[in-house]
Amino acid sequence: KQEVTQIPAALSVPEGENLVLNCSFTDSAIYNLQWFRQDPGKGLTSLLLIQSSQREQTSGRLNASLDKSSGRSTLYIAASQPGDSATYLCAPTGGSQGNLIFGKGTKLSVKP
Amino acid sequence: GAGVSQSPSNKVTEKGKDVELRCDPISGHTALYWYRQSLGQGLEFLIYFQGNSAPDKSGLPSDRFSAERTGGSVSTLTIQRTQQEDSAVYLCASSPRWQGASTGELFFGEGSRLTVL
Numbered sequence: 001k002q003e004v005t006q007i008p009a010a011l012s013v014p015e016g017e018n019l020v021l022n023c024s025f026t027d028s029a030i031y032n033l034q035w036f037r038q039d040p041g042k043g044l045t046s047l048l049l050i051q052s053s054q055r056e057q058t059s060g061r062l063n064a065s066l067d068k069s070s071g072r073s074t075l076y077i078a079a080s081q082p083g084d085s086a087t088y089l090c091a092p093t094g095g096s097q098g099n100l101i102f103g104k105g106t107k108l109s110v111k112p
Numbered sequence: 113g114a115g116v117s118q119s120p121s122n123k124v125t126e127k128g129k130d131v132e133l134r135c136d137p138i139s140g141h142t143a144l145y146w147y148r149q150s151l152g153q154g155l156e157f158l159i160y161f162q163g164n165s166a167p168d169k170s171g172l173p174s175d176r177f178s179a180e181r182t183g184g185s186v187s188t189l190t191i192q193r194t195q196q197e198d199s200a201v202y203l204c205a206s207s208p209r210w211q212g213a214s215t216g217e218l219f220f221g222e223g224s225r226l227t228v229l
Contacts, residue, residue, distance in 0.1 A: 034217065034218060042222060043203055043221050043222045043223050044155075044203070044218075044220040045220070046218060046219060046220075049216075049217045089154075091218075100157070101157065102147075102154050102155040102157075103154065104154040105154065
């Protein structure tokens, strides 16, 4: 059964810092991995989708990497802004079930 | 609509009553998922549909929970004889055509917040 761990659980940084969020998963037989952000009281917004054949994906100030063999993914946020404050969730998809398994997220707070 | 639509956005009910939650996915998306998020907890997978069939019902917490999807579009999650522990936000997501075992990008609705008194 896939288990997903995200470290740290919470992170507070001053505006402008570059930061890294970590995600690890126990079953490396995944097809892809998706990163989301969730604002308080809202649904999830997709940030990046990395296919298993890819090693990284970039969107603006966000860069996500995937090391499938070691069961790890990182989300790099460059030049953080207060608007980046949210909970960030990673979710690998694997096996024949097709459902994503979510970590508990990293709650990010960027101080002005 | 352009995104995944869920209704109601908020529902308060009394213990023992039945509730129905509705999800209208993005047009053309064949895969549809239901998740539950309890206060301070992560997302718990409930069920997913590929077309009108549900290959994986393993996440439904009890036989009080059921879901259906008709016409490959709208889905309804029904909770019978609600209990206080059913209080949570129920999130629906849809995904483009599912090819083989690889799912495409997931798009979530805003959720239905259920409170059982």
